[in-house]
Amino acid sequence: MKTIALVVLFSAVAAAEPQPPIGATATLDREIAVVERTPIWQSELDELLARVPAQNFSPDQKRQALTSLIDGVLIQHTADQRQIGAGSAEVDAAIKEVEAQNQIDDAGLEKALAEQHYTHAQYREDLARQIRVQRVRKLIIEPKVSVTDAEVLAEWAKRSKDAPTSEQREQLRQALFEHKLDLATEEWLVRRRAGAHIEVKP
C-alpha cells in the first residue's frame, strides 16, 4: 500500500511542469501569409506539421505545407463565392463514418484525435473543410474531366492482351478519371493562385 502511495506521489511530482521564471517570454503567433485578406497563422502551420509523424522538416517541406494551407484558403474562398457549404449534419455523418471505418466509438475517436494534436472542434472544422473541397472538385473541376472508351481501351492494352470485363473496364475508367481529376485540380489551383492576391511574410 505504501509503495502504491509513493508511486502515485512520485508520478504527480514528475508530471508537474516547473513554472518558467517570472518575466520569461514566449512567441505565440504571427501571420505568415495573407491570402485574399485571409491570414494564415504560424500556429496553423505548426499544428499541420505536428500531425505529421516525421520531424525536422526542411525549409522546402515547410514551404509545401504552407502552400497546402494557402490552397485550402483559396478553395474555401471559391466555395464561399459559389455558396458551397458543409452543414453540421453532414459533418456529424462524416464523423460516424470515420468511427465506423476505424471501428471506434466517440471516446475512441477523442483519444485518437488527442494523439494527433486535434481538438474535437478543430477536427469538425477539418472535416467540414474536406467536404467543401470535395464539393468544389465535384462542381467546378469534375465537369471538365472526361474519359473516353478509346482511352480506357488504350490503357488496358498496355496491361493485358485479353479484352477487359465490364467490371475491369469500369475500374480502369474510374482510375483514369481520378488521375485526370488530380491533374485538373492541380492545374486549377495553379490558375487560382496566379489570380489571387497572396502575400507570404518573411
Add this chain to the structure above:
Amino acid sequence: MKRLAVVVALASCGGSPAPIEPTIPPDKKPETPQIVEWTKLVGPIKAVDVATPDATLVAKVKDSLAGVIGKPIDRDELRTALAVALGLPGVSEVSAHATQLADGVQLVVDVTPQPTLHALAAREVGGADLPLPGLLTSAIGLPVNPVLLDQLGSQLQELYLSKGFTEASVDWKQTVVAKGAVDVAVEVTPGKASIVTAIDFKGNAHVKKADLLKAIGDSLAPNTPWNTDVITRGSLLVTNYYYNHGYVNVAVEEPQPPGQPSPVVYTISEGDQYRVGKLELTGASPADTKKYIALLGVKQGEVFNRTAITDGMAKLNEALKTSAPDSIVVPNTKVDDKKKVIDINFEILKG
C-alpha cells in the same frame, strides 16, 4: 583587505596617502528575459497590452482580444481574436507574444499600422494606365485599405473576363515611397482574348448537330466573348443529351480558350447505346410493386434515359411520402456490355 594594508604601508613611509577609491558596484546589465515555448507558460491571461505606433488602434485591438482574458492560452481562440484585430481598418500586421507573471500571463500584441496611400494607379502589365473610378481618389492620404483594392481588382477582372480574356488576373503591389507611405499599383495581366465565332461538334456520329445545338440552347452564341462557365455548361448539356439517348459512356471534351477568334468545338466520344434491361422493384408488397413500376414510367427494352428515370423516381418518392414517409428509392444498376442493356433494381429503403 589587501588594498588597506598597502595604503597603511605607504603612509608609514611618509608618502601622501592615496585617495580612497569609492566602491563602485559592477555594471548590472539588464537581464535578457528567458525565452520559452508558449506551452510552458502557466496560468490565465491576466492582461492584454497593445504595442503600436498608432495610438488610435490600441483600444480597438484590446476590444477584439477581450474574450481571451481570464483563460489559459488557447492558440485556436487567440488566432480567431487576432484575425479580428487584423481585419480592423488601418491594421497591416499583428503578432502576439506573452510574458510569465507571478499569477498568470501577460499577452502583448504588436500591431503594425497600414501605411498611408500616397498614390494609386491601375494599369495593364507593361501597358497603359487604366482609368480609376473617381471614388477611389478619396482613398489617397488615408491608410491603405485592402478591401477597396480587392474590390477594384475584382471589378477590373470582371471587365476583362466579359471581353473574353479568360485568363485575366489582377494583383496589387505596394512600393514604399517615404516612411509610412506607399504607392499602390493595381496590375492586370490580361492574357489573350478568345471570341466564339461558331459552335461545332466532332465525333457525333449518331446525333445531328441541330439537335445538339438545341440541347445547348441560346446561352452560347457565335460572335460573343468566350465565357468559360457557359462553355462548361454547354459541355454538360451535350453530355446530358447523350445520357438521355442511351449513350451512358459518352465523354465530351470541353474545348479550351484558344486566345483568338475561333469556333467552339466539342469533341464527343459517344460510346455504345444502351437499352433498359430487366426492371425490378424491391421493398414493396406485390400489389404496390406493380403500381410503383407503372408510376416510374420506365419500360424494359426502351432506350436508357437518365432524366426519365430520375423523373420517375421523383414521382415514386412523392407517392411514398404518404404511404411510407421515411422511405426512399435507390436505383441499383447492372450493365451488360455484351447485350448493351442496363438492368435496374429500384430498391425502396425504409428509414
